[in-house]
Amino acid sequence: xxxxxxxxPAFGLPSIDPRCLAATALLQTSIxxxxxxxxxxxxxxxxxxxxxxxxxxxxxxxxxxxxxxxDIVSYISSEHAEYRLGSIPVSTYPDLGDQGKxxxxxxxxxxxxxxxxxxxxxxxxxxxxxxxxxxxxxxxILPWPQSWTIPQRLRESARKRSEHLGLSGLxxxxxxxxxxxxxxxxxxxxxxxxxRLPKKSVTSLLGSPAEQARFRLEAVTADFFEPLEALLQGKxxxxxxxxxxxxCFAVALLSQMSTSDLxxxxxxxxxxxxxxxxxxxxxxxxxxxxxxxxxxxxxxxxRSWTQLVRDVVNSIAExxxxxxxxxxxxxxxxxxxxxxxxxxxxxxxxxxKQIFHKxxxxxxxxxxxxIAACVSSAGLVGVLVYMGVLTLRWPTxxxxxxxxxxxxxxxxxxxxx
Amino acid sequence: xxxxxxxxxxxxxxxxTRVTQSKQPPxxxxxxxxxxxxxxTFPLITYDExxxxxxxxxxxxxxxxxxxxxxxxxxxxxxxxxxxxxxWQAYLLAKRIPFQTVSANNHASPSGAxxxxxxxxxxxxEPQPQAISSSKIQRWAxxxxxxxxxxxxxxxxxxxxxxxxxxxxxxxxxxxxxRNFESVARRLYVETASSNPLVxxxxxxxxxxxxxxxxxxxxxxxxxxxxxxxxxxxxxSLATVFAGQKFFNGSDAPGLFDxxxxxxxxxxxNLAKRERDAPVWTNExxxxxxxxxxxxxxxxxxVLDYCVGT
Numbered sequence: 001x002x003x004x005x006x007x008x009p010a011f012g013l014p015s016i017d018p019r020c021l022a023a024t025a026l027l028q029t030s031i032x033x034x035x036x037x038x039x040x041x042x043x044x045x046x047x048x049x050x051x052x053x054x055x056x057x058x059x060x061x062x063x064x065x066x067x068x069x070x071d072i073v074s075y076i077s078s079e080h081a082e083y084r085l086g087s088i089p090v091s092t093y094p095d096l097g098d099q100g101k102x103x104x105x106x107x108x109x110x111x112x113x114x115x116x117x118x119x120x121x122x123x124x125x126x127x128x129x130x131x132x133x134x135x136x137x138x139x140x141i142l143p144w145p146q147s148w149t150i151p152q153r154l155r156e157s158a159r160k161r162s163e164h165l166g167l168s169g170l171x172x173x174x175x176x177x178x179x180x181x182x183x184x185x186x187x188x189x190x191x192x193x194x195x196r197l198p199k200k201s202v203t204s205l206l207g208s209p210a211e212q213a214r215f216r217l218e219a220v221t222a223d224f225f226e227p228l229e230a231l232l233q234g235k236x237x238x239x240x241x242x243x244x245x246x247x248c249f250a251v252a253l254l255s256q257m258s259t260s261d262l263x264x265x266x267x268x269x270x271x272x273x274x275x276x277x278x279x280x281x282x283x284x285x286x287x288x289x290x291x292x293x294x295x296x297x298x299x300x301x302x303r304s305w306t307q308l309v310r311d312v313v314n315s316i317a318e319x320x321x322x323x324x325x326x327x328x329x330x331x332x333x334x335x336x337x338x339x340x341x342x343x344x345x346x347x348x349x350x351x352x353k354q355i356f357h358k359x360x361x362x363x364x365x366x367x368x369x370x371i372a373a374c375v376s377s378a379g380l381v382g383v384l385v386y387m388g389v390l391t392l393r394w395p396t397x398x399x400x401x402x403x404x405x406x407x408x409x410x411x412x413x414x415x416x417x
Numbered sequence: 418x419x420x421x422x423x424x425x426x427x428x429x430x431x432x433x434t435r436v437t438q439s440k441q442p443p444x445x446x447x448x449x450x451x452x453x454x455x456x457x458t459f460p461l462i463t464y465d466e467x468x469x470x471x472x473x474x475x476x477x478x479x480x481x482x483x484x485x486x487x488x489x490x491x492x493x494x495x496x497x498x499x500x501x502x503x504x505w506q507a508y509l510l511a512k513r514i515p516f517q518t519v520s521a522n523n524h525a526s527p528s529g530a531x532x533x534x535x536x537x538x539x540x541x542x543e544p545q546p547q548a549i550s551s552s553k554i555q556r557w558a559x560x561x562x563x564x565x566x567x568x569x570x571x572x573x574x575x576x577x578x579x580x581x582x583x584x585x586x587x588x589x590x591x592x593x594x595x596r597n598f599e600s601v602a603r604r605l606y607v608e609t610a611s612s613n614p615l616v617x618x619x620x621x622x623x624x625x626x627x628x629x630x631x632x633x634x635x636x637x638x639x640x641x642x643x644x645x646x647x648x649x650x651x652x653x654s655l656a657t658v659f660a661g662q663k664f665f666n667g668s669d670a671p672g673l674f675d676x677x678x679x680x681x682x683x684x685x686x687n688l689a690k691r692e693r694d695a696p697v698w699t700n701e702x703x704x705x706x707x708x709x710x711x712x713x714x715x716x717x718x719x720v721l722d723y724c725v726g727t
Contacts, residue, residue: 044637051637068636070647102654103574109651110574112635113581161634227570349642357638 003056008040008141011259013289016137018119021252022069023053025288029243030083037298042142048357064350073245103239107246114224115253117162124158126170128263145315165220167213221270229274255285477538482506483521484532494725498605502532504680505554510724511671512563566672575658578651579677585632586648586703587681592628596699601688604696649706656710671720682717
């Protein structure tokens with residue numbers, strides 16, 4: 001049985017994360033629903049790779065994890081030739097030849113590098129959307145304590161991924177802080193706040209931040225939608241005559257982009273302008289993720305108390321300012337480099353990767369345990385000394401010559417010697 | 418300013434009054450002895466002003482591209498060893514826009530990133546024009562009367578292969594491949610910036626951390642095999658779409674797409690030349706991947722010939 005672990009459902013779609021949605025769409029279209037299960041585990045630590053979507057293949061005793069959409073595609077197409085998208089094996093377009101393969105590669109990379117940042121902007125960076133919709137959707141699906149720490153972390157990484165688009169102005173919180181700082185500088189700082197004249201520029205009169213960034217948003221969304229519209233035209237599939245990998249990724253992205261019940265729905269409004277894309281999205285969204293799709297959901301098993309303790313420790317370690325143990329996870333991520341490339345015969349590429357990551361995580365855990373042990377034993381000794389249970393004798397050194405401190409005439413006058 | 422500037426004159430006056438005062442009985446207004454001693458032990462020297470660096474352009478009548486450049490470049494046209502700068506340098510060369518290059522660093526740029534263009538000033542009275550950041554160079558060049566490129570929407574998709582797969586592979590290959598970092602990146606970016614070992618160590622660490630952070634934006638781990646594989650796939654896709662054309666846009670002159678690819682392929686091939694003591698790759702994994710796609714190697718030569726005209 002194949003298990004696909006993803007972030008849980010939101011916005012009427014099976015997952016809140018577009019990459020997880022894409023993997024779901026791929027499995028839904030290629031594998032019969034009695035041969036795989038969909039687990040909304042919401043836990044990146046479920047696999048040794050710290051990433052979702054994660055595919056678990058094998059039985060309970062020996063299994064392999066495959067993470068990321070691309071790896072899942074290449075795994076299914078190489079190891080499971082029996083699964084097909086339509087009538088052809090996953091990821092091949094035999095009738096399109098080299099040109100089709102080149103196009104597939106290019107458009108997949110295009111969706112990934114241009115489409116995902118747009119969703120990041122719309123769902124995470126835009127303050128209105130994040131505070132009213134995304135944050136509550138995330139806290140609905142995430143268990144405690146992750147529901148406190150992960151949304152902020154996801155927002156941070158979304159901000160980084162989309163900063164090159166130059167639209168951080170959508171993040172009202174950060175912009176307002178900057179404006180306040182500017183206001184309190186220079187001459188205007190001397191004037192009491194109640195007496196200041198509000199500075200009205202044309203852009204600030206336009207209202208919401210999405211309105212202010214309107215022109216830039218138009219350009220950025222057109223850069224993404226126009227090439228796709230040109231590729232799709234009136235066809236039923238992006239490439240070839242059958243549903244392919246590209247369609248799976250596109251339906252995931254476009255379905256999430258078409259979510260219109262947001263306070264700032266600029267992304268779905270932009271999609272409305274492209275008739276072919278809009279029509280295609282409506283049709284395929286319902287077919288892939290709707291009630292008719294009949295996704296093989298499986299409930300997440302209840303967390304054991306060890307998992308809960310692990311989660312609490314992880315959240316504390318990653319959000320505390322002094323993250324000695326926490327940095328070992330984030331600052332030194334696993335680097336699967338030259339040393340790990342020694343191919344062992346009989347072990348697949350995926351298993352090799354997994355072993356490497358497991359070892360890495362084991363090392364990190366050892367570091368954490370050592371640090372935790374040091375800190376707690378130091379604390380214990382401190383408490384014992386404070387309570388007087390333990391007395392420490394400091395080695396004393398006798399000074400050979402006592403230093404004479406003199407304060408001169410004033411000292412003798414005041415009686416200091 | 419010379420050594421006998423106004424400040425030092427002032428100091429002489431002070432000392433002369435002090436000398437005359439010391440002969441008089443101390444009054445309430447004279448300086449107390451310990452403070453006077455301090456002033457006496459520090460002779461006031463006025464150093465000359467620093468000269469402006471030689472490379473600062475004095476002629477404002479020419480367009481100036483500020484970019485990262487090596488001082489002792491062997492080529493006649495000093496091509497930048499940084500892909501982002503080389504892309505726009507090659508673009509301006511290909512568009513036949515006259516310009517001069519000036520070596521600069523990120524701190525000199527208004528936006529904090531290189532390259533940027535300072536447009537020419539026609540008369541002395543004109544105020545200094547606004548610097549043009551790299552994202553606006555294309556529009557600026559089109560305003561200079563070059564032919565506007567027709568936008569090919571399919572090439573937009575292929576552009577993301579360069580921006581994503583090839584760029585990631587470049588970042589890994591240059592900064593995170595330990596041997597290449599020592600032999601190329603350290604020599605290009607660290608040793609040129611400072612001679613202080615402490616500063617160098619910090620800078621090297623910052624560079625590697627920045628590259629790592631870039632790669633971790635989309636994945637939670639860095640996998641060399643994945644990175645090289647997707648670069649290979651990107652190169653072969655580009656080779657397929659290129660198939661037999663002179664340049665990607667099908668015309669006789671390289672366009673933005675050509676120079677974007679050229680920026681990476683040229684540097685990969687150029688830093689493999691073993692000549693004098695130029696920086697050279699010690700690990701050739703990515704270079705070997707590129708060499709498998711000979712049509713891209715020939716494409717690089719064509720762009721180079723067109724731009725540099727050798």
